[in-house]
């Protein structure tokens with residue numbers, strides 16, 4: 001569990017993070033979204049105890065990050081552009097990292113297998129592709145079998161196969177009851193990965209809610225309906241808070257009614273339907289709309305939950 005309370009960070013005249021409060025819970029994958037420069041990396045570094053907050057507190061698994069006796073066992077992290085000793089093999093890199101935390105060779109072999117690098121274990125890490133380097137970074141994050149895992153932009157630069165692999169891994173880690181916190185500005189991929197999302201803009205919290213609610217709140221439940229009798233259907237759907245747009249001679253777009261309600265009305269009137277689909281805004285659209293003017297910080301309908 002990660003608990004962030006009233007967290008702020010100032011770099012000279014730049015207020016990178018301002019008054020952030022949120023909790024990342026175990027058992028689900030929580031996404032951390034924000035446009036470039038929103039303060040995601042700064043927040044993650046404070047969660048890891050690498051940067052001192054200007055104000056506010058961070059607790060990881062109930063304690064301040066620098067209070068943990070064996071940090072690798074509490075929180076494992078992949079930071080953007082994680083440094084690797086390029087001359088070392090993947091195995092030796094992990095072994096050196098583990099040795100300083102009392103982690104033995106058996107665990108090194110295990111994590112190499114977990115990330116699919118067993119065959120490349122004795123190759124020089126400096127010669128790794130970006131995808132392999134990301135896998136090695138994730139192996140390092142998992143070395144201490146931590147209950148909390150924090151990954152900054154793990155999907156960056158990965159091919160579709162790598163993205164599917166990360167998605168499956170994160171789901172598995174969450175299913176094991178771990179706290180999984182993962183940042184990204186790649187909205188489509190995040191939509192595939194996260195269950196819960198914390199959205200920030202200009203260092204401040206914009207929303208903290210389940211992914212499905214974010215998409216639902218932004219898309220406003222538009223329903224597309226196809227019928228050979230659109231004129232009759234239009235009349236039947238008429239109501240005070242309902243907006244119906246004729247898209248074509250056989251298709252309407254409806255706002256203000258659920259697909260179920262439209263289906264019931266059509267059935268009651270004996271109007272045949274050929275298609276009934278709820279439009280789902282992609283996370284990318286939702287995100288752009290939400291962060292469109294981060295100066296306003298939070299849309300009234302999207303308070304914290």
Ligand SMILES: Nc1ncnc2c1ncn2[C@@H]1O[C@H](COP(=O)(O)OP(=O)(O)OP(=O)(O)O)[C@@H](O)[C@H]1O
Nearest residue numbers: 011014016034035036037038039040041042043185
């Ligand atoms: N060490 C630093 N010194 C001065 N300013 C910094 C430092 N680190 C970050 N900043 C500034 O703080 C703000 C937040 O940066 P941060 O890297 O945390 O954002 P981000 O959301 O991770 O962005 P990105 O998606 O581009 O990585 C930016 O304006 C950045 O320029």
